[in-house]
Every structure is written in C-alpha cells, then in structure tokens.
Amino acid sequence: FLSQEQAAPAWFLSLAFLGTLYAAAFSFRFLAYLALCLRRPKDLRRRYGAWAVVTGPTSGIGRSVALELASRGLNLVLVDLNAANLKEISHTVRSRHAVQTKTVVFDLSLVSTAQGDEALRRLREAVAGLDVGVLVNNAGVAKPGAVYLHEADVEACVRLMRVNLWALTEVTAAVLPGMVERGRGAVVNMGSASSEAIPSFPLYTMYAATKRYVAQFSRSLYVEYRSKGIDVQCQSPFFLAIDLRVPLIKWIPMENWRILILTFHTRWLFDCMIAIHRIFFP
Numbered sequence: 001f002l003s004q005e006q007a008a009p010a011w012f013l014s015l016a017f018l019g020t021l022y023a024a025a026f027s028f029r030f031l032a033y034l035a036l037c038l039r040r041p042k043d044l045r046r047r048y049g050a051w052a053v054v055t056g057p058t059s060g061i062g063r064s065v066a067l068e069l070a071s072r073g074l075n076l077v078l079v080d081l082n083a084a085n086l087k088e089i090s091h092t093v094r095s096r097h098a099v100q101t102k103t104v105v106f107d108l109s110l111v112s113t114a115q116g117d118e119a120l121r122r123l124r125e126a127v128a129g130l131d132v133g134v135l136v137n138n139a140g141v142a143k144p145g146a147v148y149l150h151e152a153d154v155e156a157c158v159r160l161m162r163v164n165l166w167a168l169t170e171v172t173a174a175v176l177p178g179m180v181e182r183g184r185g186a187v188v189n190m191g192s193a194s195s196e197a198i199p200s201f202p203l204y205t206m207y208a209a210t211k212r213y214v215a216q217f218s219r220s221l222y223v224e225y226r227s228k229g230i231d232v233q234c235q236s237p238f239f240l241a242i243d244l245r246v247p248l249i250k251w252i253p254m255e256n257w258r259i260l261i262l263t264f265h266t267r268w269l270f271d272c273m274i275a276i277h278r279i280f281f282p
C-alpha cells in the first residue's frame with residue numbers, strides 16, 4: 001500500500017492536500033456557525049447600552065423587533081410618522097415589559113425638508129443624554145410596488161428613496177455621535193434579500209436598488225466604526241409576514257413569536273400577481 005501511495009503523482013498529492021485543507025476550513029466554519037447559533041443570547045443592555053432607537057416600530061418587523069428588545073430590558077425611542085400608532089405601540093410595550101419609552105413623530109419621507117429637519121432635531125433632542133446602545137433602522141417602503149420604471153408615480157419614487165436610504169443615513173448620523181462617545185453601540189439596518197440573495201428584482205427595481213445601498217452602507221460603516229466599539233449589521237429578509245394586524249391572519253397569535261413566520265403578505269402576493277400578469281401580457 002505504501003509503495004502505491006508513494007507512487008502517486010505529485011499533482012495528485014497537491015490536489016488531495018488542497019482538498020483536505022478546504023474540507024477542514026469548511027468544517028471549521030460550519031462548526032463556528034453552529035456554535036454561534038447555539039450560544040446564549042447576548043445581554044444587549046450590558047453590551048451596548050440601556051436604550052434602543054427603532055424606526056417604523058408600529059407594524060411588521062419593526063413591531064416585533066421593538067417588543068423583542070423591550071423583553072430584553074431595553075428602553076425604547078420609537079420613531080414613526082403616525083402619532084396614534086406610536087401611542088398604541090408605546091402603550092403595548094410598557095404594558096408588557098418594565099421599560100421606558102419615548103416617541104418621536106417623524107415622517108421619514110420628509111427628510112431634508114424643513115419639516116424633516118425639525119423632526120430630526122426632535123430626534124436628536126430625544127436621544128441626547130440617553131445611553132442609546134442599539135439603533136434599528138427598520139422603516140422602509142416598497143411603494144410604488146410592482147411597476148415599470150417609466151410608469152411609476154414620481155412622488156412615490158421620491159418617498160421610497162427618501163425613506164429607504166436618505167432617512168436611514170440621516171437617522172444613523174444623528175445617533176452615532178453618542179455611540180462613538182461611549183465607545184459602544186450596534187446599528188441594525190433592514191436590507192432585503194431582493195438585493196442580496198437574487199441577481200435582480202424586476203418591477204421592484206428602485207426598491208431593490210435602495211436595499212443594495214443599505215447593504216453597502218452597512219458593510220462600509222461596519223469597517224469605519226468597528227475600532228470605535230460599534231457593530232453594524234444588515235438584515236436581509238425574504239418575504240415575511242408583515243402587517244400583523246391583517247384580518248386574514250389575525251387568528252394566529254403572532255406578536256409574541258420570536259421567529260417571524262415566512263409567508264406571503266397579501267399585498268405582496270397581489271403585487272406579484274400583477275407583476276406576473278404584466279410580464280406575460282404586457
């Protein structure tokens with residue numbers, strides 16, 4: 001056997017060596033990933049700070065994130081455009097968890113207008129002096145939905161770009177100085193699989209493009225701020241159950257679920273049907 005192995009050509013041995021190295025590296029990465037999944041959740045309050053800022057916390061993913069952070073003992077600054085919805089989520093959070101909340105009414109689609117500047121000033125005031133450790137840039141819009149670019153409503157497009165990328169940038173810039181000062185913090189940006197996991201997302205071109213910005217913004221920001229103790233993460237979900245108050249799924253006690261159930265939202269389903277129809281019957 002030994003003499004046979006010694007007779008193996010050098011190219012074969014080199015390839016076998018490289019293969020073994022690759023398999024070992026892959027196994028190590030896989031085990032490290034498993035260990036990451038199985039470890040105990042971080043104490044966010046101790047690691048990052050006592051407060052979290054969440055944009056778009058009144059429905060969908062943002063609502064779940066806000067409730068989850070509150071369940072981990074973080075006080076919340078809730079940012080949304082609708083005062084009544086903000087009051088409702090703020091009350092819900094405080095009735096379930098022993099945390100404090102602050103609300104900031106901010107229509108993110110008005111960023112960089114006089115009204116937007118005023119709202120941003122209120123946000124800066126709200127976070128001033130607070131130990132804000134976590135920022136979740138969740139608010140995002142997909143309207144105008146599935147349309148050809150030349151047919152899209154211009155105002156809806158402008159709103160989409162303002163909310164999905166401009167406001168996200170401004171809000172991050174408003175919260176970061178405190179984190180830098182304290183030398184710790186985490187920024188979680190809500191991207192989308194539409195820009196990360198699939199090569200293109202026709203008819204949602206602008207939406208996917210704004211989410212690509214979010215991903216690249218997060219990557220670069222991570223490198224920029226990691227030496228200052230700030231973690232930056234971009235979440236890229238596929239389709240998720242979003243409006244948790246949709247009557248069709250109201251019977252499912254979803255709000256307390258830690259894992260959002262993968263499903264199609266009726267609005268997305270409707271948009272997808274339009275998209276398919278328009279591709280085949282232009």
Ligand SMILES: NC(=O)c1ccc[n+]([C@@H]2O[C@H](COP(=O)([O-])OP(=O)(O)OC[C@H]3O[C@@H](n4cnc5c(N)ncnc54)[C@H](OP(=O)(O)O)[C@@H]3O)[C@@H](O)[C@H]2O)c1
Pocket residue numbers: 055056057058059060061062079080081082085106107108109110138139140141142163190191192193194236237238239240241242243
């Ligand atoms: N659901 C999905 O399938 C999916 C997939 C990939 C990525 N995402 C991303 O995940 C994030 C959350 O999505 P979602 O599905 O949970 O959305 P959603 O249910 O529509 O909730 C969006 C939240 O953002 C708020 N918001 C919308 N426009 C705003 C504005 N101009 N100013 C301030 N707040 C505003 C909404 O407030 P009101 O309720 O008061 O209007 C709501 O609280 C978004 O960034 C989205 O792009 C979602």
